Amino acid sequence: MTIIDGKQTSLDIRDEIKKEIDDLREGTGRVPGLAVVQVGENPASRVYVNSKVRTCEAVGMHSEKYLLAKDVSQDELVELIEKLNRDEKINGILVQLPLPKHIDEELITETISSEKDVDGFKAENLGRILMGEEDCFKSCTPYGIIELLKRYNVELSGADAVVIGRSNIVGKPLAALLINESATVTVCHSRTKELAEKVKQADIVIAAVGIKGFVTADMVKEGAVVIDVGINRGEDGKLYGDVEFDGVSKKAKAITPVPGGVGPMTIAMLMKNTLKSFKKYQNLDKKN
Ligand code: NAD
Numbered sequence: 001m002t003i004i005d006g007k008q009t010s011l012d013i014r015d016e017i018k019k020e021i022d023d024l025r026e027g028t029g030r031v032p033g034l035a036v037v038q039v040g041e042n043p044a045s046r047v048y049v050n051s052k053v054r055t056c057e058a059v060g061m062h063s064e065k066y067l068l069a070k071d072v073s074q075d076e077l078v079e080l081i082e083k084l085n086r087d088e089k090i091n092g093i094l095v096q097l098p099l100p101k102h103i104d105e106e107l108i109t110e111t112i113s114s115e116k117d118v119d120g121f122k123a124e125n126l127g128r129i130l131m132g133e134e135d136c137f138k139s140c141t142p143y144g145i146i147e148l149l150k151r152y153n154v155e156l157s158g159a160d161a162v163v164i165g166r167s168n169i170v171g172k173p174l175a176a177l178l179i180n181e182s183a184t185v186t187v188c189h190s191r192t193k194e195l196a197e198k199v200k201q202a203d204i205v206i207a208a209v210g211i212k213g214f215v216t217a218d219m220v221k222e223g224a225v226v227i228d229v230g231i232n233r234g235e236d237g238k239l240y241g242d243v244e245f246d247g248v249s250k251k252a253k254a255i256t257p258v259p260g261g262v263g264p265m266t267i268a269m270l271m272k273n274t275l276k277s278f279k280k281y282q283n284l285d286k287k288n
Contacts, residue, residue: 040070144265
């Protein structure tokens with residue numbers, strides 16, 4: 001059984017990105033820039049935002065952090081995003097979700113210019129993923145999962161994959177990316193009938209549900225590859241995935257742990273998308 005080490009893989013990707021940024025700095029005198037916007041003091045958001053800013057520093061990327069009060073008006077937030085859309089130092093804009101209730105998340109997401117939508121949350125980028133276009137920003141978590149599977153030489157073409165969860169940021173784009181890799185994809189969700197039987201058919205199981213220990217050993221085929229996207233805080237304060245790791249790891253051929261699996265890959269792919277945006281802006285993507 002292989003533990004799929006997302007932490008190490010994300011560090012490898014960060015190294016590759018850093019080398020590329022070092023070369024770009026030498027060649028152009030410029031580096032990619034990411035703006036991260038946080039509204040209010042949600043503790044989980046703070047951890048994610050700080051970790052993204054720290055990763056920017058680690059790879060030599062320029063970053064700007066905007067911490068806005070929880071009662072900031074929607075108009076003020078739109079104004080900031082529009083300013084960042086025009087800012088030449090900024091190649092990627094990320095607004096940390098969730099936003100307070102008085103702000104329309106969809107409107108904010110759609111205000112980010114498509115060229116700077118490095119989270120890949122805009123309808124346009126989701127549509128491009130669905131069309132199988134390579135030249136778009138793939139949502140970071142699904143993109144990181146595909147990258148992890150590829151780097152661990154998991155055969156995707158012709159594989160039976162079951163994705164549990166149908167959110168716009170994980171389940172749906174992941175299903176599309178897997179189809180683009182020629183997997184046969186079943187998407188399960190809260191209304192799915194006989195979910196366990198469907199999961200049991202899968203060569204690759206990907207759980208993005210948000211329920212601790214949702215996938216148990218009896219649901220998984222012997223030799224399956226299991227990817228756990230879930231991040232659930234247990235009563236003991238520790239982080240748990242959607243997969244009951246101890247039992248499932250005895251049957252799986254390969255499995256991601258939580259923490260140290262999909263999570264670190266998400267941030268690595270955010271860096272990759274921001275670098276891609278910079279190269280596009282500088283018109284360097286065609287030259288490489
Ligand atoms: P979400 O709440 O938007 O979606 C959850 C999905 O699970 C829904 O589509 C729903 O239909 C399905 N679901 C809920 N109950 C179910 C049930 N009983 N049976 C079958 N399906 C059920 O969540 P999300 O944003 O997609 O995130 C899912 C999980 O992944 C969360 O734990 C989240 O914290 C985590 N997450 C991790 C990362 C990362 O970087 N590792 C990134 C995003 C989300």
